[in-house]
Amino acid sequence: MSGRIVSIMSQAVQAAKKSGSIIRNLFQEGKWGIVNKGKNDLQTEADRSAQRCIMASLKKRYPKVTMIGEEELDSSQVPEDWIELSQSEEVLSTADRLPDKLKNVTDDQIIIWIDPLDGTAEYTQGLLDHVTVLIGVTVNGEAVGGVIYQPYFNYKAGPDAELGRTIWGIVGVGAYGIPQPTVPPSTGRIITTTRSHSSGSVKAAVDSCEPTEVIKVGGAGHKVLLLIEGKAHAYVFASPGCKKWDTAAPEAVLKAAGGKLTDIRGVNIPYEVNVPRRNSSGVLATCLESEHTWYLNKIPDEVKNDLKAD
Ligand SMILES: Nc1ncnc2c1ncn2[C@@H]1O[C@H](COP(=O)(O)O)[C@@H](O)[C@H]1OP(=O)(O)O
Ligand SMILES: [Mg+2]
Numbered sequence: 001m002s003g004r005i006v007s008i009m010s011q012a013v014q015a016a017k018k019s020g021s022i023i024r025n026l027f028q029e030g031k032w033g034i035v036n037k038g039k040n041d042l043q044t045e046a047d048r049s050a051q052r053c054i055m056a057s058l059k060k061r062y063p064k065v066t067m068i069g070e071e072e073l074d075s076s077q078v079p080e081d082w083i084e085l086s087q088s089e090e091v092l093s094t095a096d097r098l099p100d101k102l103k104n105v106t107d108d109q110i111i112i113w114i115d116p117l118d119g120t121a122e123y124t125q126g127l128l129d130h131v132t133v134l135i136g137v138t139v140n141g142e143a144v145g146g147v148i149y150q151p152y153f154n155y156k157a158g159p160d161a162e163l164g165r166t167i168w169g170i171v172g173v174g175a176y177g178i179p180q181p182t183v184p185p186s187t188g189r190i191i192t193t194t195r196s197h198s199s200g201s202v203k204a205a206v207d208s209c210e211p212t213e214v215i216k217v218g219g220a221g222h223k224v225l226l227l228i229e230g231k232a233h234a235y236v237f238a239s240p241g242c243k244k245w246d247t248a249a250p251e252a253v254l255k256a257a258g259g260k261l262t263d264i265r266g267v268n269i270p271y272e273v274n275v276p277r278r279n280s281s282g283v284l285a286t287c288l289e290s291e292h293t294w295y296l297n298k299i300p301d302e303v304k305n306d307l308k309a310d
């Protein structure tokens with residue numbers, strides 16, 4: 001089954017774009033349908049519809065692949081025009097560069113992690129460029145492919161601007177959709193972290209990294225984009241709120257671009273089917289893989305010990 005990963009990724013790119021247009025339409029129509037899932041944890045009609053679009057589309061082509069989405073809902077019945085079966089030619093054209101270990105992967109080794117709308121808190125507050133659609137592909141528990149679609153990229157550029165951009169990557173193949181190769185900011189130590197889920201440990205971890213600037217923005221996808229674009233050096237989140245669907249796609253794209261994402265103790269995040277959904281030991285990501293250890297050594301032991309894996 002050579003090329004399974006490339007085939008899935010090529011459809012995931014198209015499905016992410018389609019779900020992005022659904023998100024934009026719902027926002028324009030003012031269809032909010034907000035459900036409160038828990039403390040500081042909202043779900044909107046856009047979260048639900050985007051997930052149903054992505055799940056139903058990918059299930060049609062890959063019925064045997066395990067798919068895990070953030071929202072608990074049934075995706076078996078969706079409007080016909082939400083089913084996106086096309087494949088991105090750009091992704092397909094990279095098939096001959098796939099590393100050997102990703103060739104001949106079988107469906108039972110793959111899990112697709114779907115966060116249909118990352119940055120829901122910011123979406124409901126009108127901070128639209130914080131929103132991303134995340135589709136992560138993992139093989140044997142390792143993040144290997146990811147799509148980060150930003151539906152409101154360019155939304156401040158005027159009424160004629162084309163909205164949205166797609167960033168995708170496969171480890172060993174590369175990251176695409178960013179204007180230039182990933183390099184960290186040339187000066188300072190710029191750290192990005194949460195704006196809506198802060199805590200004492202979040203602040204302690206950020207402070208210990210001696211930042212020259214702290215960028216507080218929403219969404220795991222959005223923060224990893226800041227790293228890939230060379231706008232921040234590190235993403236530090238010493239708290240249990242992120243889940244596997246928040247990190248799978250960003251981790252894969254970041255790795256493909258030369259960076260690294262682990263938990264706050266430097267341990268790789270596992271993505272096997274039975275793992276707890278919470279990333280209870282936080283997130284630490286750097287633009288460059290080589291800078292990861294520096295940040296890891298700065299995080300206080302108390303913070304590392306308080307954030308034990310489930
Ligand atoms: N306490 C929490 N409860 C629910 N989701 C959380 C929490 N903390 C983080 N997340 C998820 O991780 C993402 C990144 O966190 P933050 O923006 O705070 O840095 C959030 O956008 C949210 O994803 P989502 O918006 O998909 O529910
Ligand atoms: Mg959510």
Ligand SMILES: [Mg+2]
Pocket residue numbers: 115117118119220245246
């Ligand atoms: Mg999320």
Ligand SMILES: [Mg+2]
Pocket residue numbers: 047070115116117118119120
């Ligand atoms: Mg979400």
